[in-house]
Amino acid sequence: MIRSMTAFASGERATPWGTFGCELRSVNHRFLELGVRLADELRVLEPALRERIAARVGRGKLDLTLRLRAPEGGDALQLNPSRLRELSDLAIDLSARFPALRTEFTELLQFPGVLQAQATDPAALQAEALALLDDVLDEFVASREREGGKLAAAIGERVDGIERIAGEVRAMMPAIRAGQRAKLETRLADLAQPADNGRLEQELVLWLQKLDVEEELDRLNAHVAEARRVLKLREAVGRRLDFLLQEFNREANTLGSKSVDARSSAAAVELKVLIDQAREQIQNIE
Template structure:
């Protein structure tokens, strides 16, 4: 499977009958998958299908999906309110019978408030269903565009992470070969320190000092840390090769890298090894920052 980042953007326009619509999708980094839909009034019934489809193709990220729908203006319909007209005619007939006044004219009746109504045309159910189908199809298209963008960025991130692993491996090899961590160098340095202590006081036991020196030398050995760093490099490369939603596992490995490098720095017994450890720590931090963008 391909690697994917968690960032992407796509927009899609479409129309169906009197309806025009626009989809806008944007995804950003997140610990899990959070789909946030904004739909116009009356379109809530399509939300379950949209949400289900998004969860099928995305594993992580906050996804903002915004739908805008407009219906083209149709000719308004003029109609007579039969109930109001009947009431007006009844009142007019009663008044005419009682007063002998002339019956109301048509234009007079039409001028009365409430007799004539101007309304929007009734919606067409078939047109609405067709529009919903078009909106769902457009969502598939725009979602596929976001997925493709995330994969392209994921491929670029994979190359960057591979380079960082090579740097970590190179620096670990340099630390392993550092003259300061060779047994003879450690012994010579400790011997000098023991000699200085013996010269300053006659209360030190040489045998005891030798034992302490051996313990210090054992604690200063970074072989175990370097072995674990090498193992983490192998695991990270394997995850990058397999692809898919591996961001969380790579993030865990980044934390493990950081832990081993910190221990290496704390055990460093000369300036060259310390500088190498600090340089490795910087590369591990760059690795961790890039991993935060992976799905």
């Protein structure tokens, strides 16, 4: 399945300790490069997060953000009953000796241990974070595949165009060779001194061999077949397609250098245009 390297996905997950928010975005890159921004409580998870992403993403510059928003009502502070009981017993014991002793409620709350934050289960917290990442990764990969399908279709159209032009050049070559032969024979006929027919025929054959592009056309057709095969693979194929484009370009350059006819020259130019268009699309493929 062809995948684009450009994608974005996000999600949220409510937990007893707050709401997780996760964002994952990527752009083109030669290799896999991951930047991570995590809440302090989740920094211990960074190796596991990187491992999960690397298992499903092959290339691209990715940015992962994972944050934890506190629940409504702040940090969900609770009274510590046992601590209050200790303070109450102490106040009763001291009241006989200090009749004027008064304790304000707000002062009581400031006494260490009276208020405590809701206990956090680190293992459960981390499990929730990883579960959210898995959900976001599912959407992220699906987004890459949807965009990859569009890229594959665009590349396939260019490959079809390359095959069409190669066929047109193959069809026109007999007429081009005949025209070049007639042209050369006309020039030889204008020579003041008659030339040896055997030698002329030999030179003519050598000249026409230099113009022959059958091998280049055969290789173009082979590259077309390989490109179509690669586009159907269920793996990262960006580098393989990029190499194939280099081979396409080499054959197009050879066709252009061997051309002695305006029609084949125009075909070589059109081939290079299609190859460049395909290359632009391939730069976005994982």
